[in-house]
Amino acid sequence: MRIKHAIMIGLLGAQLDRFTTYSGPRPLEERLEIVHSLEGVDGIEVGFPGEFRDLTSGLAQIKGSGLAVSAINQNTKQDPKWREGSFTAADPAIRAQAVQEMKTCMDLSAELGCYMVHCCPLIDGHNYCFQADYLKQWEWLVETLSEAAAYRRDVRISLEFKPYEARNFNIVADTGLTLYLGTLVGENVGLTWDLGHALIAGEAPARSIALAGQAGRLFYLHYNDNMRDWDWDMLPGSVNVWDLVETLYYLDKLGWEGWASYDVLSRSGDDIVQSQVATLKVMRLAERFLDKLGRDRLAELIARGHPYEAVPYLWEAML
Amino acid sequence: MRIKHAIMIGLLGAQLDRFTTYSGPRPLEERLEIVHSLEGVDGIEVGFPGEFRDLTSGLAQIKGSGLAVSAINQNTKQDPKWREGSFTAADPAIRAQAVQEMKTCMDLSAELGCYMVHCCPLIDGHNYCFQADYLKQWEWLVETLSEAAAYRRDVRISLEFKPYEARNFNIVADTGLTLYLGTLVGENVGLTWDLGHALIAGEAPARSIALAGQAGRLFYLHYNDNMRDWDWDMLPGSVNVWDLVETLYYLDKLGWEGWASYDVLSRSGDDIVQSQVATLKVMRLAERFLDKLGRDRLAELIARGHPYEAVPYLWEAML
Amino acid sequence: MRIKHAIMIGLLGAQLDRFTTYSGPRPLEERLEIVHSLEGVDGIEVGFPGEFRDLTSGLAQIKGSGLAVSAINQNTKQDPKWREGSFTAADPAIRAQAVQEMKTCMDLSAELGCYMVHCCPLIDGHNYCFQADYLKQWEWLVETLSEAAAYRRDVRISLEFKPYEARNFNIVADTGLTLYLGTLVGENVGLTWDLGHALIAGEAPARSIALAGQAGRLFYLHYNDNMRDWDWDMLPGSVNVWDLVETLYYLDKLGWEGWASYDVLSRSGDDIVQSQVATLKVMRLAERFLDKLGRDRLAELIARGHPYEAVPYLWEAML
């Protein structure tokens, strides 16, 4: 296993929920400086269209930063045009735009050397019974993603599933569905696996990682945490200690190599940077705790399958 | 759409939860008599090994009843041998038995003319972190089901997903995962789609039906209801009125034809039969309410996509 | 039962979630005009400090509108000063401000003739383990609310519980806790009972209404709907049909009289007004459906206690 750690530079700006604005935007330059000041960062995840409202200057600034890019994060929810959907909008012109922007992101990702477009299509889905034509929505999803995937097979499209929010029922909802979708649209379409999203989908996180890894579609990671009820975007390891360690154990077993970034929301207003620092710290501590537990010992415990042995072992290791 | 209504004859016996036994077992003969006494029943769903502890006499009784059989329901959780898993048990002999029994069920289903084996592998999964080898469990699942599916392609294997119970994390968990599994094991493997299970998996029921239907893998239906928190096996339409109507709308749109049965638990001790009667009544009333709403009018409302139009329309129709 | 219907004039402006802004703000004048244009509205719920940034002109506009006021809605979450809490902030100066503003709201409510302050203290609580001193937070809550409640007993303080959001764990969390809190702080402290909040607290809505009514602390109502997972603020009756009817049945049984307002969020951008119109329509249709069912017939069914009788009866009534 080799996890490279990226900072989502979009996260270093405004943070809000629907009631309260916790912090305001910061110019790209300032955010890149922050990244430079942090230890243990391997690169950045860059938002589109966010950082590319002016394509040339955006590209120049990103390249000029000298930072490795993990992925282009295509946002299809913030601009008003997406209010009724993106890849599954009833309006064909909107769907075409979503595809066109994905192709642009694919080219950008190639130019920036990562060959990875990450997209979490949060505006695609529905809220109410009798609000959407599910048959058409699925056809549109397969059709638009297939077109994008075929545009260039050297770039990977990494879809981040999430069961709900912004829609009550997002269409790219969980690990199984995204793997199924992948079989329909192509080998360069896989998963951004987000720990918090897996938790709210009711999945056993490490099992989902194992499944996506076996399928050869585990492209990218997002880590954070929550209480399995809502995507609170909390610090990793702040709730589900064993799931964090177990996912690392399976990434290791899969020999997985790639990028992780950290969707962590701060709701105090002045601690975005400290939250990212704490996140990276916990991720490294979790890897060291896995070392302390010992991979072979864990493999034995798994083979024996007795929680009455494994659980006390984990607690003993904490002392 | 043509839904044929089956009674699960296993349900007409003992009903219990982990604290209280609400009713005791009834001999097969008595249960078959009950079915005969009910109106509007098209057939029965028959449990294995339950009704086939003696294969010959079981078959004779079922055939002798003159009732159509919707499916053989293979139970891989009740007998003590399954306590550590069935299709994914670590012990290869247990896995072999699960496959062997599935083949027996396939032959039985052919003999009884339904060519359908239904199975809800509720004992396959895990409860704790570091209790199971997820990589191996998935391989075993694919391997065993593939062997069974290849045994005879003229019989359909209909897997009933469920996210949890009896295991904290069942391995055949949701619609997307089961569709993905189907792509790996064969065209005669599809879904028993259970409304209650879809609800607790956080799915939009009618959307899941649409998706499974589009995939050609919607083999069989189970209807009941709950509050999206636990598989309470309540009367259909007792909680989610619009979801019931919307699933019927999509079954109709898909032109679906097949069997439904009704996993309804009674917790009063003496009203199992009345509960099945009420169930069938509600299913027919829901079809009539769909008629009252009008399929074309609903199609229009869906095309317009405004909940502020659809929701008052639904309530007006109730008056 | 006599429910008077109020429009939250704050809702007629900006609507957003944390990813997307669906509609922008509207000046008070325009919002009051909208209310005047709607049929079947009995009054307005008015936000503080929102509409009272200039106290004199705010009061003048509200009074000038000629509309009855249902309650002053004290907001203690939006202004940056509340970011670390209001009634339970660690900083005593902030707590004092929350109390002071509540007293102002009490006076305003008296001046506007409603003698009711509604407050949903969504910023009071915590997100993480080891982030808050629970012993102190509770003491502060009791202390601050007691001071406000004692300020004038002729004004009712109506607390809206909610288990989570904006905090992962709000301190005024559910019906039982709010009733308990009421016993500690005074008879003029009771509940704004919000159907959506009761649902996400896992409560049986009509039972909570019955309990709060029996306690003499059911002061005010908020209606909307959701799938029991998150406070989506959907149209009433769009998910939980029977719960809506059952709450009306119990309000009727309690002989309850008072105001309801409707926390309904639109996520399409241009249909805020239509959503309020649809809301009022559904509420009146639900009352008529209750008439159709018949209160005496429902009382009988409840007395018999057989779901196999009640559920088909409800569906028959829809035809």
Place this chain on the structure above:
Amino acid sequence: MRIKHAIMIGLLGAQLDRFTTYSGPRPLEERLEIVHSLEGVDGIEVGFPGEFRDLTSGLAQIKGSGLAVSAINQNTKQDPKWREGSFTAADPAIRAQAVQEMKTCMDLSAELGCYMVHCCPLIDGHNYCFQADYLKQWEWLVETLSEAAAYRRDVRISLEFKPYEARNFNIVADTGLTLYLGTLVGENVGLTWDLGHALIAGEAPARSIALAGQAGRLFYLHYNDNMRDWDWDMLPGSVNVWDLVETLYYLDKLGWEGWASYDVLSRSGDDIVQSQVATLKVMRLAERFLDKLGRDRLAELIARGHPYEAVPYLWEAML
């Protein structure tokens, strides 16, 4: 803080869920022998009527064991007579029996020196809309418990809340409601606080403990664990590591002294005893981990209120 550890002797027998029986019953004698063989056990929790079908011989065996008794656990769900409710049954004769048995338990508890009756009224509540008269149920609950509480004030009645199971909506549902109920029925009525039940009620466990402790109604503890979705009765510390530590921190801060017992379900059939051994081990390890963290250091972190400081501190301590 001084927690005395009790074994529920009822747990050492049959274990089942609604699909599978994992282990069979054991005679009382054998179960008492098991308890004698375990290290670190301070006493036993004894079920009524379970161990007292013959009152004299039951008492003799319990006394003869020489084991301290933590509480009499009054079961009002298993015997068929309770199928429609106990303290809130519509039939007054059943309610009278529930009260009468509680009085018997109170006397037994006095005779056995613990002066504590524990009761989790899981059969009281409802499943469906329009199935129960909520106004009457609450009156009956207050009335019956008041009668029992008044019978002798020297015995404490410790109610274990639980939001659901066996009923979809249990009437004694959560911490807040039970505290409110306590104010209505007397000072000798308080809470058995069950970590697993608090989790599925969506509560912050340590906050609930603090609240019940402040109210002087924290009478008894049950520890186990789950994923906040269902009362799986898992080993403590197997899911929610920080909540376990935080509850111990607050028990310590409250200077709480009393009994805890451990509602841990084994679903493997042969490891009930090992599960209780593992449970006691984890509870002691958790206390030692709290020592390692340091109460003063935790108090400081709480006072500062920054998760970005507390969370990495917790992980560092694990190495």
